Amino acid sequence: MDKPLLDRHTLSIEESAAKFSNWNANVFSPTSEEEVIKTVRAANEKGQKITLVSGGTKLGYGGVKSNYDLTLSLRELSGIVEHTVGDMTVTVKPGTSMKELQDYLRKHDQMVALDPSWPAQATIGGVVASNDSGPKRLKYGSARDHVIGMRIVYPNGKIIRTGGKVVKNVAGYDMNKLFVGSMGTLGVITEITLKLRPLPKCENLIMLTVREEALDDLLVFKKRIQDSMIEPVSLEILSPALSKRLFNEDGYSLLLALEDVEKSVAFQKRWVKENKPAGVVMSIISEAREMWNTISNFHPNSLSDRDHTTTRSVMKIGTKNLDVFSILSETTRIQHEGRISVEAHGGAGHGITTVSLKGDAEAVIETIQHLQTYAMSMKGYGIVKHLPFSLRHRVNVWGDKPSYFKLFEGIKQSNDPKNTLNEKRYIGGL
Missing domain, CATH: 3.30.465.10 (Uridine Diphospho-n-acetylenolpyruvylglucosamine Reductase; domain 3)
Structure with missing residues (x-):
């Protein structure tokens, strides 16, 4: 090939x-x-x-x-x-x-x-x-x-x-x-x-968005989904910063993917619409494959990171699945402080959160160390997946x-x- x-x-x-x-x-x-x-x-x-x-x-x-x-x-x-x-x-x-x-x-x-x-x-x-x-x-x-x-x-x-x-x-x-x-x-x-x-014969990608202060609504709905008979392929939550960049939406966005035969997907989509909390805004993303490709490519890697003016890093944080909500809330708090750019998305079903950091080298290092400590407080872990070599000796990249x-x-x-x-x-x- x-x-x-x-x-x-x-x-x-x-x-x-x-x-x-x-x-x-x-x-x-x-x-x-x-x-x-x-x-x-x-x-x-x-x-x-x-x-x-x-x-x-x-x-x-x-x-x-x-x-x-x-x-x-x-x-x-x-x-x-x-x-x-x-x-x-x-x-x-x-x-x-x-x-x-x-x-x-x-x-x-x-x-x-x-x-x-x-x-x-x-x-x-x-x-x-x-x-x-x-x-x-x-x-x-x-x-x-x-x-x-x-x-x-x-x-x-x-x-x-x-x-x-x-x-x-x-x-x-x-x-x-x-x-x-x-x-x-x-x-x-x-x-x-x-x-x-x-x-899959049929693919659908549903986006459920809530105001920043209403994240608990998604948490409650997530529990209800997993107690139901529907079988989502993903329950990926985007932080407000990432949701704003990708969808121009203010608040947290839950990407709920469905893949099955057309009749099954239609049934599950209908269930989501009928059972979502009142304050949750639902929309259908028509180009599901294109959107997943965007998510896959949103954070830097060793071939794409050409930025010489700021430091960029990517972390993988593993916790219990419900603790993803706490991790995303913490990344949002750090983003609001204004010292560093933080964009994140996490799996509310599998417990893996990906965090992309951009800013001054010292601020990036401090944020990595803080998020590692924060994850450990919940018996999780924080791994550095991307960081320039010159800075890697300053953090415990594997926790x-x-x-x-x-x-x-x-x-x-x-x-x-x-x-x-x-x-x-x-x-x-x-």
């Missing part, structure tokens, strides 16, 4: 690396698994350090090390390996962008039910390595829920296969879950097998070490005893 052209306003991977990773390493782009094996094995034997990159959108995500000996780019290791339409599975190489993959599957009325940020540039390898997801995680889950098999190259050059190429293949521990979300610290992914879903960190250390030591792959890219400096 042809490579998509980057938007002319984006940085190249090399330019992005200078700002977000401070690479000083040679870049090697293998085109086959055999080349990956030879490169990784040779570096491991020599005690060299390798950093991994694919699409380049996550160069600002974690990581406080810059002096790697080699950068292994998987962008050229791309394409569809196998697509079994009847079994609804696809095997793909890691450098394939999400847009390429979805465009290919759409011809067969199928899809990977993932909606990560920046699908035109983000690759399936990066999405899986970071366990990325979007607003539709409520119904479809994250990357971890879609991977059924992988081929992994260990630092010593050994190849292992996790899972298989059919949906029901796992007996005992699902090894895929060990590598999904590990940020490339345990092995190099060279193939990924994913389970697919049919394209505090979890109680099970020793388990992570043991797995890393077992898989990569020489710290060959992506050293200091993951929790606690792993």
Whole structure:
């Protein structure tokens, strides 16, 4: 498949690396698994350090090390390996962008039910390595829920296969879950097998808006929705600042997505209209796919952040689903203080909030630390997904070490005893 052209306003991977990773390493782009094996094995034997990159959108995500000996780019290791339409599975190489993959599957009325940020540039390898997801995680889950098999190259050059190429293949521990979300610290992914879903026959996107002081109305209605028989794909709440920018609406907006056969969608839409609180304004967004694409691309990534006058950052905050309302209220309070621009959206069903910050470097750092502390007070966490490298050492990008960190250390030591792959890219400096 042809490579998509980057938007002319984006940085190249090399330019992005200078700002977000401070690479000083040679870049090697293998085109086959055999080349990956030879490169990784040779570096491991020599005690060299390798950093991994694919699409380049996550160069600002974690990581406080810059002096790697080699950068292994998987962008050229791309394409569809196998697509079994009847079994609804696809095997793909890691450098394939999400847009390429979805465009290919759409011809067969199928899809990977993932909606990560920046699908035109983000690759399936990066999405899986970071366990990325979007607003539709409520119904479809994250990357971890879609991977059924992988081929992994260990630092010593050994190849292992996790899972298989059919949906029901796992007996005992699902090894895929060990590598999904590990940020490339345990092995190099060279193939990924994913389970697919049919394209929905009908899609509807409903927007419910309330005044800023009436956020509790959405909270009450959210509880009622989840006690009902309707099955929304998303319950994504936008902060007033983001709602204003995207829809010119004053207040919080709830994006409620419905995907099913036409009769079912019509029934659920009617239920929402009949049961919404009196103070909630309801509207239908006709171009649902276009709007989701806008949401996916609203915050900066390592290729799009060309701003040299202000500091931009993105946080991922995980809490219990009802605590999303508190997180969004806090981001709105910070926005009203006027020291920094804060735009946010959070899943009232899955508990993940994405916060985009823009302002003076000191204000951004202080806000990151405050939101991490605020999330921890609710037994949640705050991760920095995007921040210039020069500032990353000033914050704990992964938050505090979890109680099970020793388990992570043991797995890393077992898989990569020489710290060959992506050293200091993951929790606690792993």
